[in-house]
Amino acid sequence: MKYTTFNQQNSNPLAEPMFFGNPVNVARYDQQKHQIFEKLIEKQISFFWRPEEVDVSKDRVDFQKLSDSEKHIFISNLKYQTLLDSVQGRSPNIAFLPIVSLPELETWIETWSFFETIHSRSYTHILRNLFSDPSAVFEDIVLNEEIRRRATDISRYYDDLIFLTQLWQTQGEGMHQVDGVTYPVNLRELKKKLYLCMNSVNALEAIRFYVSFACTFAFAERELMEGNSKIIRLIARDENLHLTSTQHILNLWARGKDDPQMQEIAEECQDEARAIFMNAVEQEKQWAEYLFQHGSMIGLNKDILCQYVEFIANHRMAAIGLDTPFEVKSNPLPWMNNYLNSDNVQVAPQESEISSYLVGQIDSEVSVDDFGDFDL
Amino acid sequence: MTSETSISDDQPAQMTQDDRFVIHLDEQTSLTCSKDKTLLESLEAQQVDVHYHCREGFCGACRTKLLEGEVEYVTDPLAFIDDDEILPCCCVPVSDLKIRLA
Ligand code: FES
Ligand SMILES: [Fe+2]
Ligand SMILES: [Fe+2]
Numbered sequence: 001m002k003y004t005t006f007n008q009q010n011s012n013p014l015a016e017p018m019f020f021g022n023p024v025n026v027a028r029y030d031q032q033k034h035q036i037f038e039k040l041i042e043k044q045i046s047f048f049w050r051p052e053e054v055d056v057s058k059d060r061v062d063f064q065k066l067s068d069s070e071k072h073i074f075i076s077n078l079k080y081q082t083l084l085d086s087v088q089g090r091s092p093n094i095a096f097l098p099i100v101s102l103p104e105l106e107t108w109i110e111t112w113s114f115f116e117t118i119h120s121r122s123y124t125h126i127l128r129n130l131f132s133d134p135s136a137v138f139e140d141i142v143l144n145e146e147i148r149r150r151a152t153d154i155s156r157y158y159d160d161l162i163f164l165t166q167l168w169q170t171q172g173e174g175m176h177q178v179d180g181v182t183y184p185v186n187l188r189e190l191k192k193k194l195y196l197c198m199n200s201v202n203a204l205e206a207i208r209f210y211v212s213f214a215c216t217f218a219f220a221e222r223e224l225m226e227g228n229s230k231i232i233r234l235i236a237r238d239e240n241l242h243l244t245s246t247q248h249i250l251n252l253w254a255r256g257k258d259d260p261q262m263q264e265i266a267e268e269c270q271d272e273a274r275a276i277f278m279n280a281v282e283q284e285k286q287w288a289e290y291l292f293q294h295g296s297m298i299g300l301n302k303d304i305l306c307q308y309v310e311f312i313a314n315h316r317m318a319a320i321g322l323d324t325p326f327e328v329k330s331n332p333l334p335w336m337n338n339y340l341n342s343d344n345v346q347v348a349p350q351e352s353e354i355s356s357y358l359v360g361q362i363d364s365e366v367s368v369d370d371f372g373d374f375d376l
Numbered sequence: 377m378t379s380e381t382s383i384s385d386d387q388p389a390q391m392t393q394d395d396r397f398v399i400h401l402d403e404q405t406s407l408t409c410s411k412d413k414t415l416l417e418s419l420e421a422q423q424v425d426v427h428y429h430c431r432e433g434f435c436g437a438c439r440t441k442l443l444e445g446e447v448e449y450v451t452d453p454l455a456f457i458d459d460d461e462i463l464p465c466c467c468v469p470v471s472d473l474k475i476r477l478a
Binding site: 036039040043236237240241243244247248251315318319330331334337340341342343 | 425427428429430431432434435436437439452454455456478
């Protein structure tokens with residue numbers, strides 16, 4: 001089915017499935033098939049924040065004091081976060097908007113992606129403060145083997161869905177040949193790709209991000225890199241919402257509250273969905289190995305981080321009706337809860353200097369010495 | 377429960393009595409909670425560990441099975457919960473409860 005930016009066919013959005021129904025026409029929110037997405041939009045917008053509001057200037061001093069192995073942990077972690085948000089800032093838009101059928105879900109996807117771009121911009125804010133030229137850090141994200149391996153797995157499911165959607169929207173259903181490879185294109189195949197993609201996004205938002213948060217907050221527990229931690233807390237609050245949205249989508253399908261064919265697919269592909277989760281867990285553990293290869297840091301090491309991955313994975317898998325495959329029963333990093341608590345994250349102007357003001361402040365602080373050689 | 381209630385001694389005792397409920401965690405453990413705190417706050421005040429992130433009903437980290445009883449939400453819960461689940465961070469008990477923590 002060809003995509004149209006304004007579907008002139010009169011469709012009833014209350015009777016459409018979330019995806020692969022008619023393209024959306026009127027952006028109306030007075031009535032909603034799935035009210036939850038409208039609520040998520042409101043909540044997300046109420047969280048609006050700007051990275052520049054957070055003063056990260058003190059981190060520069062802290063960073064110099066870190067040992068080499070701690071620097072490796074900190075910077076690698078930031079690189080990984082940058083990769084994750086680079087993917088999330090564009091992919092939900094490109095993959096899901098061409099196939100979405102409900103106005104409230106369409107706008108949720110756009111709102112969600114927009115906030116991921118705020119996250120991306122905040123990494124530049126953080127890195128610019130630490131290095132006069134952060135190019136080397138950014139450039140390594142595409143060169144570093146460890147990061148590339150993760151990127152491959154994260155983008156694969158998106159890319160599959162995007163490619164098949166493109167074939168379907170330009171050539172319709174059938175067997176289509178591209179560069180000597182034949183692709184069967186039909187609605188069921190597309191929906192399968194969508195289902196797997198949504199699971200992979202859920203694993204990204206629900207597990208991968210939390211591993212990186214743990215590393216950030218382990219520094220903050222030692223009162224180091226607190227500007228960075230403040231930013232990551234704002235990001236984590238947004239991510240809590242994103243993971244809720246993908247859990248809702250998966251559960252609406254699995255419980256037959258949306259598209260009956262998606263319910264069948266959810267059953268049929270449950271093992272594959274589970275494998276996506278288990279794979280993400282495995283990769284995050286390998287990542288922990290890489291992070292701590294030159295040594296641990298106080299409060300966090302490879303084993304504790306791996307336990308935390310398992311603990312979080314149990315929770316997230318249970319939330320979408322999967323089993324809880326890991327032994328770990330109690331939270332190995334109990335302090336994480338304090339950092340993920342949304343009460344603590346408001347950017348209060350009175351406590352954190354706004355950095356744009358700070359620039360003005362520095363300019364206006366002229367000491368007598370500056371005029372030392374100035375004779376009248 | 378705790379003694380920090382602001383109701384003075386000369387007020388009728390049943391006013392607070394009506395707002396207190398027994399929460400059963402398992403066969404052996406039960407405690408009393410009042411309506412003026414979220415279920416999560418009440419549990420924490422009595423040294424019961426509950427997993428949480430947001431404490432505002434949108435992340436789902438505190439999801440808990442409700443086996444018996446009824447709660448009332450003080451904040452509209454946005455996180456996904458099953459029909460037999462509650463979010464302790466944003467609800468208060470309105471009857472005695474039997475719950476099973478994750
Ligand atoms: S702690 Fe987030 S929903 Fe309860
Ligand atoms: Fe993000
Ligand atoms: Fe996200």
